[in-house]
Amino acid sequence: MTVCYAPCPVVFDLDGTLIDSAPDIHAAVNAVLREVDVPPLTLDQVRGFIGGGVEVLWHRIIVATHLPETEQRPLMAAFMARYSRSTALTRLYPGVLEALGVLADRGHPLGLCTNKPMQPTRAVLAHFGIEDLFGTIIAGDSLPERKPHPAPLRAALAALGAEPDAPKGIFVGDSEIDAETAEAVPVPLMLFTQGYRKTPVEQLPHFAAFDHFDALPALVEQAVTQ
Numbered sequence: 001m002t003v004c005y006a007p008c009p010v011v012f013d014l015d016g017t018l019i020d021s022a023p024d025i026h027a028a029v030n031a032v033l034r035e036v037d038v039p040p041l042t043l044d045q046v047r048g049f050i051g052g053g054v055e056v057l058w059h060r061i062i063v064a065t066h067l068p069e070t071e072q073r074p075l076m077a078a079f080m081a082r083y084s085r086s087t088a089l090t091r092l093y094p095g096v097l098e099a100l101g102v103l104a105d106r107g108h109p110l111g112l113c114t115n116k117p118m119q120p121t122r123a124v125l126a127h128f129g130i131e132d133l134f135g136t137i138i139a140g141d142s143l144p145e146r147k148p149h150p151a152p153l154r155a156a157l158a159a160l161g162a163e164p165d166a167p168k169g170i171f172v173g174d175s176e177i178d179a180e181t182a183e184a185v186p187v188p189l190m191l192f193t194q195g196y197r198k199t200p201v202e203q204l205p206h207f208a209a210f211d212h213f214d215a216l217p218a219l220v221e222q223a224v225t226q
């Protein structure tokens with residue numbers, strides 16, 4: 001694995017890492033289900049379905065609600081129309097703004113690599129006024145591949161100046177998918193433990209784990225100087 005010399009690119013996952021978006025996703029999912037007379041899902045259920053992008057989310061909803069597979073496309077479209085500007089229930093995790101500011105001030109190029117589609121990604125970043133902090137945004141519909149395929153993270157690192165063949169940088173994420181993606185690139189993963197992960201921390205490959213964003217800048221410098 002290649003760790004870089006300071007200041008190296010730091011790329012972030014979005015849902016469950018920078019933002020707790022599950023309440024807005026949950027509300028939009030249930031509004032769509034209500035339209036087809038399907039009982040609501042719990043917040044825990046929907047949170048457990050997030051991470052693979054909108055197709056995976058709706059595939060899991062279809063399976064859980066026993067709806068016919070033919071419903072997936074139209075319901076997903078109805079969801080996207082509703083969710084794309086939904087930010088009212090979404091929160092930044094504590095310390096995110098400060099940590100991004102510290103890393104940016106230290107000269108780290110910052111990027112975003114999410115499986116969430118671009119339109120809601122841009123809407124939520126604009127809502128929190130943090131869009132301009134990121135030198136690149138690779139979303140779930142930016143490339144033919146999505147995480148855990150290494151292509152999206154490789155593209156984000158390359159856009160921030162990393163060498164395409166042996167990218168150096170750090171990935172910050174919350175999920176099984178993020179751990180797999182970081183290994184596939186490979187780059188060190190800083191695992192945020194308060195996100196949407198379902199696997200115990202010790203079973204997920206990671207360079208370091210943290211439960212509050214206050215800790216992140218020091219972990220990044222550790223990875224860089226090791």
Ligand SMILES: O=C(O)COP(=O)(O)O
Pocket residue numbers: 013014015016049050051052053054057113114115116117175
């Ligand atoms: O929208 C999703 O399913 C996942 O998004 P993430 O990659 O930012 O966690």
Ligand SMILES: [Mg+2]
Pocket residue numbers: 013014015016017051173174175195196
């Ligand atoms: Mg995530």
